[in-house]
Amino acid sequence: MLDSGSAQHYRYRLSKFLFDGGEVQDARKWKRGKIADIANSEMPTRQANNVHVMKMCSAFSEGGWDIKLYAPKAEEAAFMTPEAVYEGFGLKHSFPFQLFDADDTPLCTTLRMIEEAIADGATLIYSRSVEAAIFAALADVPTMLERHKDGSDHRIGFLSGLDAFRKLVVISEPLKVALKRISRTLDGKVEVLHDGADALTETPSRFELRQVRPGAANLGYVGHLYPGKGAEIAVEIARAMPHVTVHMLGGHPEDVDRWQQETADLDNIVFYGHCPHADVPRFIETIDICIAPFMKHVLGFGSSKDIGKFFSPLKLFEYMAHGKPIVSSDLPVLREIIEHRKTAMMCNPDDLGSFVSAIDELIADPAYGLALGQAARQVFESHYTWKRRADQISSWAFPSTETTQVEAPTLTAVLRPDGNRKPLVGWFTGAEAGPQWAYGINAARLSSAMTGCDHVIIDRNTRVVPDLDVAIAFDLLIAEEDAFRKARAGARILRIGGATPFRKLSGANDERLAGKVGQFDSVIALSAPLARLLPGAGDRVHVIPNGLDLFRFRPLGARGAAKTVFTVGFAASVKTPRDMQVKGLDVVRDVCASLDVDLVAVGKGLRLVPHDRMQEEFYTRIDILVHPVASGKEGCSNVVMEALALGVPVVTTAYCGYHSSTLTHGQEALIVPRTYRSLRDAVCTLRDDAEFRTILADGGRKFAERHHDIAMIAESYERVIASVLSGASRR
16 A cells, blocks of 8 residues: 555656656646546547537636647548537537547547646646546646446546545436445545536527428427437337327437338338537427436447436436426436426326326416426526536636635724733644744744734643633644643634644544534634635634735845856755655656756755745745645645745645635746646746746735735734634634
8 A cells, every 4th residue: 555655656757657758838828727628539429428528618618717628539520620510519619629549549549638638738637537537637637527427437436536636526416326435535526517508598590390290299309319218208109199290309320210110100200310419409499398208227328338327318408498398207317407397297207108198288288388398497597507517617626715804803802801911822833843843933923923912832842831812723633632632721723734634633534524623613724725625614714824024024136146057946844755755856856857957955854944044045045946745735835925925936736725726827926737747847937037037026926915914914813813702703
C-alpha cells in the first residue's frame, strides 16, 4: 500500500512520462474555467451520447466557460465541416472541437486527447470515460467523471481516491446508490443530474408528417429502436388504436427495416428513420401526444446490459420542453422526473390497456392534456435545461469564493460589567509548534493587531494556562490535545487551516466530523473550499484568510540586480521523502534542472532560515516563488501571502487553498495544473518576460493589500469573538 507521499511521487512520474514532452508554451494560456471534454465515443455519430456531449459543450459555452471537445473521429466526420456539425445537432452556441484519428488502440487515443487538452491549458477535464478520468487525475489535472451505466466498475473506486478527482455526476438516484457501494471515498463526491434538453426560445417550424388522416390524433415517438426503448409497445398501441397514427422518428436503417416488415399490415404507423437532431424540435412541435413507452428492461447501444433501472432518457426532457402531453411508462427511475396526472400520464408497461386508456383520455379532453404539458414544461425550465445542468457542474468545478461579513456587535459592546476588562483570548498553536513556525507566526501577528483583546499564546513552552474568555485551537488535532481540552474557557473557536486533521480524526465519516466540529461555538476557515468541507456547521463558519503587516512586508525595489542567472524560490517543510513529493520539491527540481535556472529551497529539512530572516536570506534572492502544493494540503499559505506582499511573482496550482480560489490568473499570479509540463512552461514564461514579471508583481501586491492587511484580518477575528461572547452564534 502506497502512502500519500509515494502516491504523489508515482503519479508525478507517470504524468511526466505520458504527457510532459513537447515545446515550451506561454503559461498565460492557462485559465481558471478552461474545460476539456474528453469524449468516450467516436464523433459525430447518431448515438444519443453524441447528442448529450454536444449539447453539454454548447451549454458550457453559453454559460461563458472556455470549453473544448476532444473526441475520436467517426467516419462521417470526413464529410462534415464544423458548421455542418453545429447545424446537424441544433447547437445554439458553438465551441472548438478536435477529432483524433483512431489509428491507435482506444487507450492510446485517449492518452493523446488528454495530452492535447493539457497542452491547451485545461484546468478541468470532464469525461464519460473512466480511463480518461483516471489518467487525467493521475496527471494532477482536476477531473470530473459523468456516468450513465451501472455501478459495477470498480476502477471508479480507484479514481475517487485520487487527489485531483472532484465529482462523479450520475443521471439517477439508483445509479448513485449503486456507485456509492464501490468505495467509501465516493462519499460526498457523487451528485445526481438528470439529462436535459434545450429550452425553446422560439416556436420551431413544423415537420412534414406522413399519413396524416383527418380527425386522427398524431402520436410521436423519438429515439432509437433498441430492445426495451419503446418500439414494442408503440407498435401494439398502433394495432389497438386504429383511430390514431403513430409516428416513429429515429433508429438505425437495419432496425427501421425490421420494424417496417413487422408492421407491414398496419397503415397507422410510420417509421421515419434517423434525422439530424436539429429536426427533432420540429417533429415534436407537430405531434399531438408524445409517447415514451419504455419496457421494464431497456438495452442501450451495443450492450446487453439492462439500463432501465438507471437511465434518464433524452426524449422525455425534449417532450417536456415543448409542453406537449406525455404518456410514459411508469418506471421508478422516471418518477424522479415526472409525476402521474401532474406532469404526465404514467402507465404500467405490462398493461397495454393502460396506455390505450390514457391516450383516449387525452384525446377526449385536450384541455387536460394541455394543462399536463404546460406543468411539465414549467418543471423542465426550472430544473432540466442543458444550461442549468452546465451551470451546476461548473459551480462544483469552480465554486464561488464569495463570503459574507460577520454580523456581530463590537467588542466594546460585550465587555464585562466589572470594569472595562478586555476579553482574554488564548491561542493554542500545538505542542509541536514554536514562535518561528506557521501557527506561532500567525498567532503572534493576530494577537499584536487585535487591540480589543488581551492575549496569551499557548505552545509547547507554556506551563500554566490561565482562565480564558475565548480559546482558539489552530486545528482539529490541536483541539484534541490535553492543553486545549482541559483549558477553562467561556467559548471555544476552531480555526481550520487544512483538511489533513479532518482525515486523521474522522476519515470519510461526515457524521463523526460533524460531531467534532459541533463542539465549537464558532469556526474560522482559511478558505471557502475548506468551509465547504464542514458538514452541518452552517452560519457558524466564517472564511478569514491569514494576514500580515503590509508595511514590514513591502516591495523593496528591483530584485536580483547582481545575479546573472534567473532564480526560482521554494519554501516548505520537507522533512521526509513524502513531504518532498506532497509539497512538490521533486517537480521544482526537475523543472529548474531542465531550464538551467537556479533554485533556492529553504525550510525544515532543507536549509533552515528563521522566519525573521526570510526577507533578507530568501525573498530578496529569488525572481519568482514556485509553490506546487498537492491537493488538500493548503488553507492559506504564509509563504505565498508573503511573496505577494513583497512583489515576488508567484506560480502555484489549483490546490493552493485560499489563493488558488481568489487570485486572478495572469494578473496576480500564475495558477497552473500540477504537472511538470505546465510548471516548466510557467517558469520559462516568467524567466523570458521581465515585463510580465512586473505585471504579476504589481498585481500580487495589490491582491495582498485587498486580502491580507493584518488590520482588516484582525477586525474580522474580533467580530467573530464578539459574536461568540454575545451569544449571537451559540447553538
